[in-house]
Amino acid sequence: MNxxxxxxxxxxxxxxAKVSGAAKYAAEFFAPEMLYAVVVSGTIAHGEISxxxxxxxxxxxxxxxxxxxxxxxxMAWRDKSYLDEDAPTDGKPLRPLYDEKILYSGQPIAxxxxxxxxxxxxxxxxxxxxxxxxxxxxxxxxAVQEAKKIEGTNRTGIEPPPKPRGNSARRLQTPRxxxxxxxxxxxxxxxxxxxxxxx
Amino acid sequence: xxxxxxxxxxxxxxxxxxxxGHAEAKFIGGGTNLVDLMKYNVEKPxxxxxxxxxSLREVEEMPDGGVRIGALVTNSDVxxxxxxxxxxxxxxxxxxxxxxxQLRNKxxxxxxxxxxxxCVYFYDTAVPCNKREPGTGCPxxxxxxxxxxxxxxxxxxxxxHPSDMCVALAALGATVQVTGSKGDRSIPFAExxxxxxxxxxxxxxLQHGExxxxxxxxxxxxxxxxxxxxxxxxxxxxFALISVAAGLELTDGLITQAGVALGGVAHKPWxxxxxxxxxxxxxxxxxxxxxxxxxxxxxxxxxxxxNDFKLKLAPVTVVRAxxxxxxxxxxx
Numbered sequence: 060m061n062x063x064x065x066x067x068x069x070x071x072x073x074x075x076a077k078v079s080g081a082a083k084y085a086a087e088f089f090a091p092e093m094l095y096a097v098v099v100s101g102t103i104a105h106g107e108i109s110x111x112x113x114x115x116x117x118x119x120x121x122x123x124x125x126x127x128x129x130x131x132x133x134m135a136w137r138d139k140s141y142l143d144e145d146a147p148t149d150g151k152p153l154r155p156l157y158d159e160k161i162l163y164s165g166q167p168i169a170x171x172x173x174x175x176x177x178x179x180x181x182x183x184x185x186x187x188x189x190x191x192x193x194x195x196x197x198x199x200x201x202a203v204q205e206a207k208k209i210e211g212t213n214r215t216g217i218e219p220p221p222k223p224r225g226n227s228a229r230r231l232q233t234p235r236x237x238x239x240x241x242x243x244x245x246x247x248x249x250x251x252x253x254x255x256x257x258x
Numbered sequence: 259x260x261x262x263x264x265x266x267x268x269x270x271x272x273x274x275x276x277x278x279g280h281a282e283a284k285f286i287g288g289g290t291n292l293v294d295l296m297k298y299n300v301e302k303p304x305x306x307x308x309x310x311x312x313s314l315r316e317v318e319e320m321p322d323g324g325v326r327i328g329a330l331v332t333n334s335d336v337x338x339x340x341x342x343x344x345x346x347x348x349x350x351x352x353x354x355x356x357x358x359x360q361l362r363n364k365x366x367x368x369x370x371x372x373x374x375x376x377c378v379y380f381y382d383t384a385v386p387c388n389k390r391e392p393g394t395g396c397p398x399x400x401x402x403x404x405x406x407x408x409x410x411x412x413x414x415x416x417x418x419h420p421s422d423m424c425v426a427l428a429a430l431g432a433t434v435q436v437t438g439s440k441g442d443r444s445i446p447f448a449e450x451x452x453x454x455x456x457x458x459x460x461x462x463x464l465q466h467g468e469x470x471x472x473x474x475x476x477x478x479x480x481x482x483x484x485x486x487x488x489x490x491x492x493x494x495x496x497f498a499l500i501s502v503a504a505g506l507e508l509t510d511g512l513i514t515q516a517g518v519a520l521g522g523v524a525h526k527p528w529x530x531x532x533x534x535x536x537x538x539x540x541x542x543x544x545x546x547x548x549x550x551x552x553x554x555x556x557x558x559x560x561x562x563x564x565n566d567f568k569l570k571l572a573p574v575t576v577v578r579a580x581x582x583x584x585x586x587x588x589x590x
Contacts, residue, residue: 102384181260184299184383 323477415458480505
């Protein structure tokens with residue numbers, strides 16, 4: 060093993076570039092005919108978009124397109140289509156600009172595309188949106204009261220949890236000494252955690 | 259960003275003339291705050307008048323024994339200037355407690371005075387803010403207000419002034435020299451920034467078109483006994499939750515001169531010269547004195563939820579700064 064670097068001060072190869080500002084950020088690499096986009100975020104936490112006017116934004120010099128839920132390109136329908144090596148295997152993938160529904164504060168509602176970043180940013184400020192607002196709840200302790208069981212979670216490839224058995228609440232009310240004892244000794248190799256089930 | 263006109267001022271008079279004809283124009287110095295605010299669509303000036311070609315870059319001694327700092331001297335150049343670090347160490351320390359080296363290299367003395375609050379509601383154009391859009395409301399009072407004011411607040415606004423430098427200038431009792439189409443004015447530092455009242459959109463008593471030309475320091479700089487204690491969430495590159503600039507002159511253990519100002523508590527650096535006169539001058543430099551003084555200085559403070567901790571933090575920080583100044587100990 061080569062150990063001559065241990066205990067030795069070594070200059071970073073890109074040190075001078077970084078301290079002098081010569082090093083480039085990822086956003087400073089430009090391709091020919093590149094376009095720039097700025098996301099417009101929703102300003103309510105819950106509700107729906109009742110109307111969106113993109114006319115003024117499209118009048119900005121250099122404007123190319125404003126994408127909203129009305130004109131977005133086709134989007135894959137099945138959740139599976141969004142899976143990649145990093146995606147969580149559970150839950151719903153984010154479908155930006157999917158429809159008029161607002162599910163959270165700051166939700167992306169439009170994408171302004173332009174020939175320059177500045178034009179795209181200027182466009183993003185000219186989108187006129189009106190909403191139909193619904194109440195929102197940010198306190199988890201209160202929200203849990205309204206939680207409901209999701210029916211029909213028959214997902215393929217995932218074992219459903221076992222059905223509940225016994226009555227632990229009733230059992231715990233009786234003195235421990237009166238609990239029935241298991242007469243069978245479980246061999247070490249079997250699943251010992253299953254002894255929480257009534258013997 | 260909105261399109262705007264950009265002109266260089268080649269003299270104070272022509273700058274004033276241009277400003278008189280452009281109600282929505284702004285001066286630009288280092289641009290470390292204004293340009294950010296323009297990118298956030300908070301400031302939307304129709305024109306920028308760049309002052310950087312003006313010759314306001316001197317730090318010079320005055321006949322009255324004070325020191326004049328030109329409005330365009332950078333924060334770094336003030337902090338490291340031999341006159342300042344020797345005679346006004348409180349000012350050097352306060353400046354170096356703020357921002358980052360890069361920002362201090364760019365930011366000017368005049369601009370530091372005119373920087374705007376960092377209240378998150380002021381920066382977010384999607385939410386109401388009386389300072390940004392008068393009359394829209396202030397969600398900060400029931401919202402994210404950990405960094406906001408406990409003194410001098412109004413129904414309309416609970417923003418804080420973000421500067422460290424200004425807290426030291428308040429304690430030192432500086433004077434702001436300004437010029438405009440109506441001539442020159444000297445503004446005592448305590449009268450330069452204002453409380454929000456029902457016009458939180460106005461930060462200072464500067465009139466449209468007036469330019470800060472210098473900040474003048476008095477002869478007494480508390481060189482022997484001063485401290486700047488800044489309490490913040492991390493030890494670098496963070497705004498003050500509470501900061502205290504304290505300067506004392508002592509003779510035989512008795513206080514002969516004093517200046518104490520707080521940052522992070524109000525819409526302006528918080529100082530009460532009358533209380534200093536009554537409760538510090540002539541008194542022994544000890545903890546009992548500091549306690550009596552801090553109780554009077556912070557009377558009437560109240561929190562808004564997240565920032566309630568400041569009600570406990572401010573008194574101990576005042577005492578610590580005064581104790582440190584009296585003993586001229588190490589920096590916090």
